[in-house]
Amino acid sequence: MSKKVNLPVLVTRGIVIYPNFSESIEVGRKQSEDAIRAAIDNFDGQIIVTSQKQISDDNPSVENIYTTGTLAKVEISKNWKDGTLTVLLTGLQRIKLENISLNEKSFFIADAIILEPKTEFSEEYLTEAVELIKKLKLEIKQVSSEVESFISNPSSEKLDEIVDKLSTESPVFSTEQKAELITTIDPIQRLEYLLKIYGTKFVTSDVDNLIAKKLKEKMDNQQRDYYLREKMRAIKDELGEGEGADIDILEKYKARLDKEPFPKHVKEKILSSISKLEGMQSGSAEANVERNYIEWMMSLPWWEKTEDIEDLKHAKEVLDSHHYGLKKVKDRIIEYLAVKSKTKDLKGQIITLVGPPGVGKTSLAKSIAEAIGRNFVKISLGGVKDEAEIRGHRKTYVGAMPGRIIQTMKRAKVKNPLFLLDEIDKMASDQRGDPASAMLEVLDPEQNAEFSDHYIEEPYDLSNVMFIATANYPEDIPEALYDRMEIINLSSYTEIEKMKIAKDYLVPKVLKEHSxxxxxxxxKDEALDELIKYYTREAGVRSLERWISSVARKFIVKLLNKEVTNVVVDRKVINDYLGKRLVEHSDKQKVSEPGVVTGLAYTQFGGDILPIEVNYFQGKGGLTLTGKLGDVMKESATIALDFVKSNAEKYGINPDLFEKNDIHIHVPEGAVPKDGPSAGVTMVTAIVSALTNKPVSKEIGMTGEITLRGLVFPIGGLREKSIAASRSGLKKILIPMKNLKDLDEVPEEVKAVLEIKGIEHFDQTFSEVFGSNSELSK
Structure with missing residues (x-):
């Protein structure tokens, strides 16, 4: 009983695969590609191969398909970037097709009866077959060694395969003749049919004749081109310019241009450069310039891209697994991804992560790339002063190269990476140009679809790139770029947050890195607390990670020296391993004294308290400022003194004190630069305290800009300043009334131990500090 199979059908344009023979073919039709992939995925690579009756038909119907064919094994040899496939087909057995139909995925599928070949023949049969093969040999004129060997030593097992081999070695047949040959089981009948074909002088269809003619013309052109190129190569070798390798590379580039979907304008530019190079001496400077240019153009990602992951839940899980806290930042990123997923468009402002060093700006960008499935690349813009670093040099310059944007796109290998512009606030400008202006074209969504690099010359599309920038100080970002950015602030971590990050992220990471x-x-928690408070002074956790790594290294040394086998790290171990404490945070005053008031400061390491001291002594009404103050802070001191002078009687100060005494304002620590207007209220309070000889409670801190009318203006860095106040043991802080809206940024653990009160005018500060209930503790 004949065996039946149900398999996908690959319909070819006149190609026949014989059993026991293999052949590579190019597949371009979507229908054929779907059939091949279905065969590989669901049928162990088995597929039915048959031909269509009309070769010129791009969408053959069931009626236009032969019902004879071959059961074959299919393998994909190459996935080309234009969507076509190269596949290897290995014939297994002849088949007869039944019930051909289109399935729901729009490729043909059919039932097929396997036609079992004969394997045993009589001596008389073999003798007759050999005689027919000899006659056929005279017609074919040149046969393979396997056929010659069979004639000398015929065998039943080889007969079927030899007859098929003769079919493959014969000239072009019509599609109908191929269908007849694949259907005929009996070898002698096939041999007789082959002889009959030769007897009819290869009667072929008009389409076959046309194909044969075109094939001959193409082969003639290829032979001509090959001859001319070989002659050119030989001539150049004789001249000592041997550039055989160059020609091979250029041929490969031309082949890529034919097969891969380069943009038309890029393809024309590269072909133009290849033509120029072929006419140059290989060792000349011009040839090197053109060769480098071609290599750059061919290596850039002009169409390659990755598919975005649009699962917002996955994105949130990735962000949470890599970063603790940062709720507002994560929510904003999820919103950004959601809108991008909805609109399929990245146009809009560039996300810029702003915060002190070590708070996780770069690692957050890497996590975003992982969350959306994009390649991650970065460039650091710190110290970039030359516009050519962004746009590149023209090819005529010695050693010219593309700018750093194009160089990084080559490294990305796709046209839609996540591109991190690190330290964008550190760019500068000089006589070589303004790189910030060159960055406008990179970051402006209306312009970057045709970014112009001086070296590449052709416009490059950056509109698919997701740009994220980082900066430490937003005020240092060039104004034109700032207008195109959406600022997301990453403020400093509290000690509680640092503890959580150290336990959940840093310690496991360090242990893994050190095996x-x-x-x-x-x-232990007390060890991490010791490191956080007394060995680091930073807004982020970079130094904290380094100290944890240092402890791990020192333990490994002791472990390998067999001094210990394990250790539980507590405060004592930290002090033993790392030595004396390195950092002492500012503590509140031990006693309340006249002329000493606690201010709040925002530094690059986060927040800190800033005691301001005022003293006066006999003189001529002068003002002395010390403590390495900046211009803005000096102006605040002058404003503070003038405000006190104009309201002296109101606050119980004898006006004559100003004429007969000098006033000295000092801000410790003297060697640390300080600037900003937010110490204005603190200075006024310290001057009033000194001149009235009334102490200010050591439990109170304050911040705010003062005006000549006594109004208190808002300040920045409230979160960091309140954290510093809490850490230093203050119980109450006075802040500008307009900053009360920022209290949602202050951690709950800080608000639980700290009374925060808003003020609009210095009169309120005076009442809080010098009123009957102002001193909380003496």
Whole structure:
């Protein structure tokens, strides 16, 4: 009983695969590609191969398909970037097709009866077959060694395969003749049919004749081109310019241009450069310039791109797994991804992550790339002063190269990476141009679809790139760029947040990097608290990670020296391993004294308290300022003194004191630069305290800009300043009334221990500080 199979059908344009023979073919039709992939995925690579009756038909119907064919094994040899496939087909057995139909995926599928070949023949049969093969040999004129060997030593097992081999070695047949040959089971009948074909002088269809003619013309042109190129190569070798390798590379580039979907304008530019190079001496400077240019153009990602992951839940999980806290930042990123997923468009402002060093700006950008499935690349813009670093040099310059944007796109290998512009606030300008202006074309969504690099010359599309920038100080970002950015602030971490980050992220990361286990080294909370408070002074956790790594390294040395087998790290171990404490945070005053008031400061390391001291002594009404103050802070001191002078009687100060005494304002620590207007209220309070000899409670801190009318203006860095106040043991802080709206940024653990009160005018500060209930503790 004949065996039946149900398989996908690959319909070819006249190509026949014989059993026991293999052939590579190019597949371009979507229908054929779907059939091949279905065969590989669901049918162990088995597929039915048959031909269509009309070769010129791009969408053959069931009626236009032959019902004879071959059961074959299919493998994909190459996935080309234009969507076509190169596949290897290996014939297994002849088949007869039944019930051909289009399935729901729009490729043909059919039932097929396998036609089992004969494997045993009589001596008389073999003798007759050999005689027919000899006659056919005279017609074919040149046969393979396997056929010659069979004639000398015929065997039943080889007969079927030899007859098929003769079919493959014969000239072009019509599609109908191929269908007849693949259907005929009996070898002698096939041999007789082959002889009959030769007897009819290869009667072929008009389409076959046309194909044969075009094939001959193409082969003639290829032979002509090959001859001319080989002659050119030989001539150049004789001249000592041997550039055979160059020609091979250029041929490969031409082949890529034919097969890969380069933009038309890029393809024309590269072909033009190849033509120029072919006419140059290989060792000349011009040839090197043109060769480098071609290599750059061919290596850039002009169409390659990755598919975005649009699962917002996945994105949130990735962000949460890599970063603790930062709720507002994560929410904004999720919103950005959601809108991008909805609109399929990236146009809009560039996300810029702003915050002190070490708070996780770069690592957050990497996490965003992972969350959306994009390649991550970055460039650091710190110290970039030359516009050519962004736009590149023209090819005529010695050693010319593309700018850093194009260089990084080459490294990305796709046209839609996540591109991090690190330290964008550190760019500068000089006589070589303004790189910030060159960055406008990179970041402006209306312009970057045709970014112009001086070296590449052709416009490059950056509109698919997701740009994220980082900066430490937003005020240092060039104004033109700032207008195109959406600022997301990453403020400093609280000690509680640092503890959580250290336990959940840093310690496991350090142990993994140093091949340690929790059984070998265990960090107690008190050890991490010691590191956070007394060995680091930073807004982020970079130094904290370094100190944890240092402890791990020192333990490994002791472990390898067999001094210890494991350790539980507590405060004592930290002090033993790392030595004396390096950092002492500013503490509140031990006693309340006249002329000393606690201010609040925002530094690059986060927040800190800033005691301001005022003293007066006999003189001529002068003002002395010390403590390495900046211009804005000096102006605040002058404003503060003038405000006190104009309201002296109101606050119980003898006006004569100003004429007969000099006033000295000092801001410790003297060697640390300080600037900004937010110490204005603190200075007024300190001057009033000194001149009235009334102490200000050591439990109170304050911040705010003062005006000549006594109004208190808002300040920045409230979160950091309130954290510093809480850490230093203050119980109450006075802040500008307009900053009360920022209290949602202050951690709950800080608000739980700190009374925060808003003020609009210095009169309110005076009442709070010098009123009957102002001193909380003496």
């Amino acid at each position: 340690l286990t929790n059984e070998e080294i265990e960090f």
